[in-house]
Amino acid sequence: MSFRTGPSVFKDRGKVSFDYIPEKLPHREAQVQRLFSIFRPVGDSGLAANAFLYGSVGTGKTHTAKRFCEDFRLYANKAGRGFDHVHVNCRQKMGDDAVLLHILKHFDARFPDRGFSIPEKLDSLRKWLEKQQVHLAIILDEVDVLLKKSGSELVYTFSRFGEEGGKGNVSMILISQRRDAIDRLDAAAMSTFRRTNAVEFPKYSTEELGDILRLRVDLAFHPGTVDRGVVELIADVASEYGDARYSIDLLERAGALADEEFAAEVTPENVRGAKASVTQSDLQERLGELDRNQRLVLLGIARKIRKKAYLTTGDAEEAYHVVCEEFHEKRRAHTQFWKYLQDLDAMGLIDAKKSGEGVVGKTTMISLPGIPAKVLSDNIESTLKRRKAM
Numbered sequence: 032m033s034f035r036t037g038p039s040v041f042k043d044r045g046k047v048s049f050d051y052i053p054e055k056l057p058h059r060e061a062q063v064q065r066l067f068s069i070f071r072p073v074g075d076s077g078l079a080a081n082a083f084l085y086g087s088v089g090t091g092k093t094h095t096a097k098r099f100c101e102d103f104r105l106y107a108n109k110a111g112r113g114f115d116h117v118h119v120n121c122r123q124k125m126g127d128d129a130v131l132l133h134i135l136k137h138f139d140a141r142f143p144d145r146g147f148s149i150p151e152k153l154d155s156l157r158k159w160l161e162k163q164q165v166h167l168a169i170i171l172d173e174v175d176v177l178l179k180k181s182g183s184e185l186v187y188t189f190s191r192f193g194e195e196g197g198k199g200n201v202s203m204i205l206i207s208q209r210r211d212a213i214d215r216l217d218a219a220a221m222s223t224f225r226r227t228n229a230v231e232f233p234k235y236s237t238e239e240l241g242d243i244l245r246l247r248v249d250l251a252f253h254p255g256t257v258d259r260g261v262v263e264l265i266a267d268v269a270s271e272y273g274d275a276r277y278s279i280d281l282l283e284r285a286g287a288l289a290d291e292e293f294a295a296e297v298t299p300e301n302v303r304g305a306k307a308s309v310t311q312s313d314l315q316e317r318l319g320e321l322d323r324n325q326r327l328v329l330l331g332i333a334r335k336i337r338k339k340a341y342l343t344t345g346d347a348e349e350a351y352h353v354v355c356e357e358f359h360e361k362r363r364a365h366t367q368f369w370k371y372l373q374d375l376d377a378m379g380l381i382d383a384k385k386s387g388e389g390v391v392g393k394t395t396m397i398s399l400p401g402i403p404a405k406v407l408s409d410n411i412e413s414t415l416k417r418r419k420a421m
Contacts (some may be wrong), residue, residue: 032329033316033376035077035267036292037290037293038295039290040252040253040256040286040289040290040294040295040296040297041251041252041253042251042252042253042258043250043251044251044264044286045237046247046250046251047247047250047251047279047282047283047286047301048277048283049276049280050095052077052094052098052101053098053246053247053250054092054098055246056091056094056095056098057239057242057243058073058091058235058239058242058243059091059095059204059232062084062091062230062232063095063097063098063099063102063250064346065185065227065230066082066095066096066099066103066230066312067099067106067140069081069082069230069284070082070103070168070202072100072170072282073103073112073114073200074103074106074107074110074112074114074203075146076294077112077166077168078193078200078296079190079192079193079200079201080190080202080273081190081203081205081223081224081228082203082204082205082228082229082230082233083204083205083206083207083213083224083228083229084096084204084205084206084207084229084230085206085207085209085210085212085229085230085231085232086208086231086234086377087208087232087234087271087272087273087274087377087379088234088274088276088316088379089235089272089273089274089275089276089278090232090233090235090273090274090279091231091235091275091353092206093118093170095208095232095420096118096170096172097118098205099171099172100116100204100209101116101397102284103168104116107166108384110335111279112166113163113164113165113166113170114165114168115163115165115166115167116167116168116169116170116186117133117134117167117168117169117170118170118172119133119134119170119171119175120172120173120174121171121172121174121175121176121177122172122173122320124270124375125175125176125177125180125320126177126180126181127149127181127184127185128149128152130171130185131152131153131156131185132144132152134156134157134169135152135156135159136298138156138159138163139159142155148319153188157192157313157354158190159164160192160200162202166200166202167201167299168202168203168248169189169198169201169202169203169204170203170204171203171204171205171206172187172205172206173206173208174205174207174212175207175208175212175215178212178215178216178371179215182217183204183215183216183217183219184220186203186224187206187216187217187219187220187221188219188240189203190203190220190223190224191223191391196201197328198210204410208377208378209377209408210229210231210375211367213229215368221314227230228331228391232400233273234272234274235270235274235275236270236273237266237267238266239265240262240265240269240270240273240275240278240304241262242343243275243278243279244262244265244278244279244282244302245262247279247282248262248282249374251282251283251286251374252286252297255296256286256289256295256296257282257286257296257297258295258296259273259295259336260299261285261298261299261301262300262387264299264302264335265281265282265285268281268302268306269281272309273377274379276289277309279304280303280305280309281302281305281309283303283311284304284308285297285302285304285305286301288304288305291371296398301335314407314410315410317378317379317380318410318411318414320378321375321378323360323407323415324360324363324371325374325375326414326415327354327355327358327360327371327415328347328354328368328371329349329381329407329411330408330411330412330415331347331349331350331351331352331353331354331378332347332350332375332381332397332399333399333405333407333408333411334350334404334408335347335349335350335368335405336397336404337405337408340398341396341397341398342396342397342398343395343396344369344372344383344394344395344397345394345395346397347372347397348365348368351368355381358415372395372397381397381398381399382398382399383395383396383397388410
């Protein structure tokens, strides 16, 4: 079989992969400097340091943590100190055992998947750190998933590594979409983790997204294939969420559509086509992260809001009760329902904000930020029915 080929708008498509971390991260200089202030004792004295990064999806938390660790290694090396880091996505590596195994495989790819207890794995990690005389920064991404599943024992253990008297030491960077994720730490772990070491990552503005996109265009595309208007359109579309990941996904997909058409440049129509495809795949990915009760709450909202701009929390809870009856699920208490709303808001699946003028009393108003209610409810219903059938 022969393939039809033509010139590509990309000169290096890997540079618009969200996994690629540029040398410079526009509009995150303040967060990087804050991390340096927290971690400076690591490089100067070998002391441990801990930081907590929080902000919505696509606000640069993971990229900033990884870029900072790469750059800080050079700073520590100049002071004669070994420094290394390992990133763990706690949603993919569920539980203490899986997290530890991932860290050990960073040092030894052949470390066996089975046969070692958690204390034995911790002992192996200590030996590796002492052998290499390295200070290890452990990035625990989506740490609230780990804390919810396994508690804070592992975080506490890492925080005490330096007290064992060995030559290796451990620092931590915890990452979450939620500011209150740190409240899941128990008293012992919290005592070693200062709240003042929290670093906020606000959503990007339209202008900031434009700067991020222009950097990626320069790195990934041939000159003249992506004009200013296309960048502005993508930034405007993504600014609804302040999400750099979404904007970069749109840029990559728009470029791919231009290549499929054998076009010499990326057009606004390519951007519109990219939005349609990225929104659907992004929706599937986000829904896949929800547990059953979160899906039921979101389904109730999607059904109830079809002919409205906003719902009150009372309307949303009432809709949730109806959905629970339909799917034979025991409904959760109001406090837990409220937490589900906060989770969905943090993930960008709903927008929850206090009511303004014209509404009697203070209540939280809920809207859908960009996904049509019918599309959302159809997707959730199909997953719930599938799960029930399995």
